[in-house]
Structure formats: structure tokens, C-alpha cells
Amino acid sequence: GEDVEQSLFLSVREGDSSVINCTYTDSSSTYLYWYKQEPGAGLQLLTYIFSNMDMKQDQRLTVLLNKKDKHLSLRIADTQTGDSAIYFCAESAQRGSYIPTFGRGTSLIVHP
Amino acid sequence: DSGVTQTPKHLITATGQRVTLRCSPRSGDLSVYWYQQSLDQGLQFLIHYYNGEERAKGNILERFSAQQFPDLHSELNLSSLELGDSALYFCASSVMGETTEAFFGQGTRLTVV
Numbered sequence: 001g002e003d004v005e006q007s008l009f010l011s012v013r014e015g016d017s018s019v020i021n022c023t024y025t026d027s028s029s030t031y032l033y034w035y036k037q038e039p040g041a042g043l044q045l046l047t048y049i050f051s052n053m054d055m056k057q058d059q060r061l062t063v064l065l066n067k068k069d070k071h072l073s074l075r076i077a078d079t080q081t082g083d084s085a086i087y088f089c090a091e092s093a094q095r096g097s098y099i100p101t102f103g104r105g106t107s108l109i110v111h112p
Numbered sequence: 113d114s115g116v117t118q119t120p121k122h123l124i125t126a127t128g129q130r131v132t133l134r135c136s137p138r139s140g141d142l143s144v145y146w147y148q149q150s151l152d153q154g155l156q157f158l159i160h161y162y163n164g165e166e167r168a169k170g171n172i173l174e175r176f177s178a179q180q181f182p183d184l185h186s187e188l189n190l191s192s193l194e195l196g197d198s199a200l201y202f203c204a205s206s207v208m209g210e211t212t213e214a215f216f217g218q219g220t221r222l223t224v225v
Contacts, residue, residue, distance in 0.1 A: 042114060042202055042216030043155075088155065099145070099168055102155040 004103035006089050011109045018076040020106045022089030025070065029091040032065060033100055034074045037086045046074070046087075076108075084110045115139065116205050116217035124223045130191040133220045137184055137205030143167075144186040145206075145214060146178055150199035161186055162208075193224045 006022040024032070033048040049056045049063050049072075056063045062075040072091075076083055086107050090100035115138035125131055137144050146158040148171075157170035161180035172178075175193075180186045190197060200221050206214040 040218070042116070042218045043204075044114070044216065045214065099157050099160060099170065101157070104154040 003101050004089055004091055006087075006103040006106045008104065009107050009109070011111065012079050014079060014081055014110055014112050016079055018074075018079045018083070018108055018110075020074045020076075020087050020089075020108065022072040022074075022103055023070055024072065024089070024091045024101075026091060026093055026101075027070065028093045029070075031092045031100075032063075032072045033088075033090040033092070034061075034063065034072075035088040035090060035102075037088065037105065039085075043088060079108075079110050081110045081112070084108055114215040114217060116203060116215050118201075118203050118217035118220050120220060121218065122221050122223075124225060125193060127193055127195060127224055129193050129224075130189065131193065131222065133188040133190070133201050133203075133222070135186045135188070135203030135205075135217060137186070137203075138215055141205035141207050141215075142184065143206045143208060143214070144180055144184070145204040146172075146186070146188050147202040147204065148199045149202060149219070150196075153199075155202075158188070190222070195224050198222055198224045 004024045012018045034046045035043040037043050060077045064073045086105040088105045089103040092100045117136040119134045142163045144161045149155045158172040159178050160168040178188045200219045202219045204214040204216045
């Protein structure tokens with residue numbers, strides 16, 4: 001199976017919370033990341049969490065990490081149409097170099 | 113604008129040909145990373161250069177090569193192109209080797225016909 005897995009699509013109503021989930025396989029993962037890709041643009045690092053943390057909050061974004069289950073989630077509060085994008089989960093570990101391994105991305109669609 | 117510049121934005125070429133993709137990192141960034149994004153493989157790490165030296169290699173084919181020049185810009189060379197090489201190629205840069213602070217360019221869309 002894939003090293004990092006996430007569902008492909010999520011549709012939410014504007015103003016609701018969005019929760020994007022991700023699972024990974026490598027127990028030695030040190031950094032877990034969330035990236036955002038808007039149409040026609042490169043990836044933008046939204047936030048990252050170190051593996052010894054359970055939670056990180058940054059304005060409307062909340063990242064939860066369950067290291068035992070190797071499960072990472074990104075919650076976006078008060079989702080806006082401008083949040084519509086593809087969200088990538090990624091992990092990295094000290095395998096010679098901290099290079100992120102990405103999931104296939106979750107397309108978040110926000111409708112009025 | 114991330115500050116990372118990739119040229120060209122779009123490239124259409126025939127099978128068997130060779131192309132060069134160029135990346136100018138953000139000012140002061142020593143590290144350059146190359147990624148390939150395709151529908152079937154997702155986002156795959158290709159190679160990482162730091163201050164002119166290769167630091168890490170990912171799923172990069174032997175037909176592909178890269179280098180980082182003294183002025184820190186990087187080029188990705190793709191040769192003997194196949195239809196399956198059609199993809200979006202991203203470059204990212206960071207100050208040191210910390211991917212937690214890597215910034216991505218807008219990518220070069222390569223179409224092989």
C-alpha cells in the first residue's frame with residue numbers, strides 16, 4: 001500500500017468545519033506536514049507538526065496527531081470558498097535526509 | 113509569489129526528445145528539490161541539491177539528471193522522453209536542508225506527444 005494515504009475528495013458547506021484525514025505507515029516519521037495546492041499554483045506549506053506533539057493550532061487550522069494509530073488530521077474552521085484546493089499530507093523522517101513523502105492529496109470543495 | 117521561479121511554464125515536445133527545466137531558488141536559499149506530479153503517481157520526490165552537491169535521490173529515472181550551478185540555480189534534464197513523462201515538475205527551495213521551510217515554484221507542465 002501507499003506510505004501516506006488520504007481520501008481523494010471532501011465536500012463541505014461554506015461556514016462549516018472541514019476535517020481532512022491522513023494515515024501514514026512509517027513509525028519513525030519525525031515531521032508531519034499539510035500542504036495546500038491551488039489551481040495552477042505550486043504547493044504551499046500550511047503547517048507542520050513534530051512527532052512528539054499531539055496538537056498544533058494556527059488560527060483556523062488545527063492539526064491533530066495520533067502517533068499510535070499513525071493518523072494525522074487537519075481541521076479548517078469556518079471553511080470559506082477560498083479554501084477550495086487540494087490538500088496534501090506528507091511525512092518525513094531521518095532517512096539520510098528529511099525529504100517529505102506525500103499522499104495523493106484531498107480535493108476540498110467548498111460550496112455556498 | 114513564493115520567490116521560486118521555474119521556466120518554462122509549459123513545454124510540449126515529442127517522444128524521444130530531450131528537454132531542460134530550469135529553477136531559480138529564492139534569494140539566499142542553498143537547497144533545491146525537484147518533484148514530479150502526475151495523475152497516476154502523485155507527487156514524487158526526484159532529487160535534492162544543497163549548495164551545488166547532490167544530497168538525496170528519490171524516484172529519479174536514469175534518463176533524468178539534474179545539477180545545481182554556482183549561482184545556485186538548478187536544471188533538470190529529461191532525455192529520451194516517453195509519453196509517461198508527461199507531468200508537472202516542481203522545484204522547491206529552502207535556506208538549508210530543512211524541508212519544513214521549503215517554498216515551491218509554480219511548476220513546469222511537460223506534455224510529451
